[in-house]
Amino acid sequence: MAVFCYRCGTGLPASARFCSNCGTVLPVTQPGSGRPMIRPRVGRQIAGVCLALARHNGWDVGVVRILAVLGLVLTSGLIGVAYVAAWIGIPEEPAGAPGEYPPGI
Numbered sequence: 001m002a003v004f005c006y007r008c009g010t011g012l013p014a015s016a017r018f019c020s021n022c023g024t025v026l027p028v029t030q031p032g033s034g035r036p037m038i039r040p041r042v043g044r045q046i047a048g049v050c051l052a053l054a055r056h057n058g059w060d061v062g063v064v065r066i067l068a069v070l071g072l073v074l075t076s077g078l079i080g081v082a083y084v085a086a087w088i089g090i091p092e093e094p095a096g097a098p099g100e101y102p103p104g105i
């Protein structure tokens with residue numbers, strides 16, 4: 001995906017930090033919301049995969065869970081394999097520091 005200089009409009013590669021035409025410093029763009037993909041400890045139903053996906057992308061967790069269950073039925077279990085893969089692949093939220101109140105309540 002290309003980025004464009006906001007000053008002169010020159011198309012630049014996505015990894016560009018400066019505009020090659022006018023030298024403007026480009027803002028660092030981060031994928032998604034910028035929040036790391038982690039499985040929260042609070043508010044999860046099974047392993048927190050749906051909650052992690054919802055929070056990372058700014059989606060509603062209820063919609064993600066419904067789509068996951070529908071996908072599980074419609075794909076005859078393929079989503080379940082993806083769920084287990086995400087369970088393994090997405091790191092769990094580290095244990096809360098003392099005095100840290102769990103978010104999402």
Ligand SMILES: [Zn+2]
Nearest residue numbers: 005008019022
């Ligand atoms: Zn430029």
